[in-house]
Structures are given as structure tokens and as C-alpha cells.
Amino acid sequence: MGGTRPQRRIAADDRGIAEVVRQLKAGGIAAVPTETVYGLAADAANPAAVARVFRAKGRPAANPLIVHVANREMAARYAEIPPLADRLMARFWPGPLTLVLPRRADAPLTGAVTAGLPTVALRAPDHPVMQAVIRGLGRGVAAPSANVSGRLSPTRPEHVAELAVPLVLDAGPCRLGLESSVVKVEEDRLVLLRPGSLDSATLAEAAGVPVELAGAGAKEAPEAPGTAFRHYAPRLPLDLDVTEAAAGRFLLGFGPVPGDLNLSPAGDVAEAAANLFAALYRAETSGAERIGVAPIPAEGAGIAIRDRLQRAAAASRDRP
Ligand code: TXA
Ligand code: MG
Numbered sequence: 001m002g003g004t005r006p007q008r009r010i011a012a013d014d015r016g017i018a019e020v021v022r023q024l025k026a027g028g029i030a031a032v033p034t035e036t037v038y039g040l041a042a043d044a045a046n047p048a049a050v051a052r053v054f055r056a057k058g059r060p061a062a063n064p065l066i067v068h069v070a071n072r073e074m075a076a077r078y079a080e081i082p083p084l085a086d087r088l089m090a091r092f093w094p095g096p097l098t099l100v101l102p103r104r105a106d107a108p109l110t111g112a113v114t115a116g117l118p119t120v121a122l123r124a125p126d127h128p129v130m131q132a133v134i135r136g137l138g139r140g141v142a143a144p145s146a147n148v149s150g151r152l153s154p155t156r157p158e159h160v161a162e163l164a165v166p167l168v169l170d171a172g173p174c175r176l177g178l179e180s181s182v183v184k185v186e187e188d189r190l191v192l193l194r195p196g197s198l199d200s201a202t203l204a205e206a207a208g209v210p211v212e213l214a215g216a217g218a219k220e221a222p223e224a225p226g227t228a229f230r231h232y233a234p235r236l237p238l239d240l241d242v243t244e245a246a247a248g249r250f251l252l253g254f255g256p257v258p259g260d261l262n263l264s265p266a267g268d269v270a271e272a273a274a275n276l277f278a279a280l281y282r283a284e285t286s287g288a289e290r291i292g293v294a295p296i297p298a299e300g301a302g303i304a305i306r307d308r309l310q311r312a313a314a315a316s317r318d319r320p
Pocket of ligand 2: 144145153
């Protein structure tokens with residue numbers, strides 16, 4: 001459980017939001033809800049506050065943070081916005097799309113947020129509470145997922161308990177349950193740095209340009225630094241594409257594979273995405289020795305689910 005200081009969970013009503021805004025203005029940190037996962041928020045212009053975020057997560061300094069903005073207008077303070085990015089903002093913001101854009105030289109950001117890169121990652125979240133926090137602060141909110149670096153992302157306030165943060169703004173479970181898609185915008189193409197809630201087929205269709213996978217193709221592709229680190233590690237070994245029950249293995253089902261807990265009995269990938277991290281937290285504490293996950297189709301949110309599970313399986317294999 002958390003750090004040495006106790007953690008307080010407060011309701012995300014006007015009073016709770018005002019308290020979090022006061023904390024952020026004073027250089028403090030707080031866990032806040034978004035439509036994807038809970039974030040660990042700090043004033044993106046405050047070096048001490050941003051340092052607290054890196055420390056609380058145990059996050060490598062080379063891994064930059066997403067700056068959360070209210071809208072396009074606020075985004076324009078931080079980045080140059082080419083026409084392609086403009087179109088994506090108009091179509092998908094607020095929502096689970098993070099755009100990596102050229103950072104403005106005069107952007108009011110402390111350097112640690114972007115880990116010294118010439119780019120900045122921006123997202124306008126589609127959650128009324130997070131929107132109220134950003135508007136209350138009046139500027140960009142730096143917020144990585146509110147998990148200890150390398151662990152499962154928190155989609156419920158109780159999962160934030162692992163993190164040493166004094167305040168959690170409780171708005172219940174997150175609607176989407178998977179992190180945003182992170183996309184680097186170049187002049188005439190998009191590079192998907194992290195698959196996420198918004199699937200790349202929808203993105204490509206709206207953008208009218210191809211979406212390339214980072215690392216794919218001959219061109220050297222810029223990766224999201226975060227994807228290089230060990231990630232989404234459950235506390236137990238994890239097996240993919242499991243269809244059979246076995247002693248000592250907690251099975252996360254999908255569709256016709258019932259499992260001990262079914263991510264989506266109807267076989268709906270969006271529902272499975274919303275349940276995924278909470279189900280993994282539950283499997284970890286079930287007393288089982290391993291976790292199995294039923295096959296998830298690689299379509300829509302299923303692509304990002306499979307990405308997270310593959311990383312989780314790899315991370316669980318590396319465990320000492
Ligand atoms: O849904 C989300 O995106 C959640 C909620 C809280 O908004 N946030 C989140 O943040 O997932 P985090 O820090 O866990 O993941 C951000 C990812 C990392 O892989 C990081 O390396 C990448 O975005 N990133 C941030 N700034 C970048 C930049 N300038 N260039 C490339 N990648 C960047
Ligand atoms: Mg994260």
C-alpha cells in the first residue's frame with residue numbers, strides 16, 4: 001500500500017475538484033479520473049510538481065509525460081499544429097487520442113515533462129471531472145497513468161492504492177479502460193507510437209493518410225520512449241490464448257470461453273477493454289499461481305488489448 005503518508009479518496013464533486021485544483025496550484029500531485037485510465041496529475045509548468053510525479057511512479061526520466069489540455073486553443077500554447085493535426089483534433093477531441101507534435105519554443109512547460117525532446121504529447125480528455133480540473137488550473141496538466149512504473153494501469157480508484165499519492169479524486173470506474181492511442185503527426189503521415197482506445201483503422205479513415213506502426217518499415221520510426229520499458233506487469237505469470245481451465249490458473253474468459261471471470265460474455269472487444277485491467281488486478285489476488293487469458297480478436301480495441309497482454313506476458317516472464 002502506497003507510501004508512508006495515508007491516501008485520501010475524495011468524491012469528484014465540486015468540492016473535491018476544487019481541492020485537487022488547489023493542490024495542483026500549490027505544486028502538489030493528485031490522482032484524477034479520465035475516460036481511459038486514472039492519471040497522476042501535476043501542473044505541467046511546475047518543475048517541483050513534475051519531479052514529484054516521476055518520483056511517485058519510479059518513472060525513468062527519459063520517459064516523457066502527456067500534457068492534458070482542455071481543447072485545441074489550449075493545445076496551441078504548447079505545440080505547432082499542422083493541418084493534419086487540426087483535422088484529428090476536430091474529429092477526435094475530446095477523446096482518447098494523444099498527438100505528438102513539435103513543441104513550441106515558448107511553451108510554458110518544465111523541461112522534464114517532455115524529457116528534453118523537441119516534441120510534446122497533447123491530449124484533451126473526454127471526462128467532465130478531468131476537464132474541470134484542467135479549466136480550474138487554467139493550463140496544461142501533466143498526467144501519466146497513476147500506476148507505479150511498469151505495473152498495471154488503474155481503471156478504478158482503488159487501484160491507485162499502490163502509488164504514494166496523498167489524494168485520489170474518485171469518479172468510479174473509467175469508461176474506456178485502455179490508455180489513449182499515441183500518434184506522432186508528421187507532414188503527410190501518422191506514426192502510431194502506442195496502440196490504444198482509438199483503433200488505427202478509424203484513425204486512418206478520418207485522417208485520409210496511412211497510419212504507420214512505429215518500428216515498421218524501412219524508415220527509422222520514432223518510438224514512444226515509454227513503450228521501450230517493461231510494462232503492464234501483473235504479479236503472476238501470464239499465458240495468452242488459453243481456452244482450457246487448469247488447476248492453479250485463473251482464466252480470464254472472452255465470449256464462448258467462460259473462464260473464472262469473463263471479460264465480455266457477448267464477445268465485445270470494447271467491453272473487454274473496459275474490464276481488462278480490473279480483471280488482471282482481481283486475478284492477481286485470487287490465490288492462483290498463473291493467469292490465463294482467452295483469445296481476443298485483433299480488431300478494434302482488441303488490437304490494443306492484445307498489445308497490453310503481450311507486454312504483460314513478456315514482463316511476467318522477466319520477473320525474478
Ligand atoms: O490514456 C492515457 O493516455 C493516460 C491518461 C491518464 O491520459 N495517460 C497515459 O500516460 O497513459 P503514460 O505516461 O502512462 O503514457 C504516455 C505515453 C508513454 O509511452 C510516453 O513515452 C509517450 O506517451 N510520450 C509522451 N510524450 C511523448 C513524446 N514527446 N514523444 C513520444 N512519445 C511520448
Ligand atoms: Mg502508463
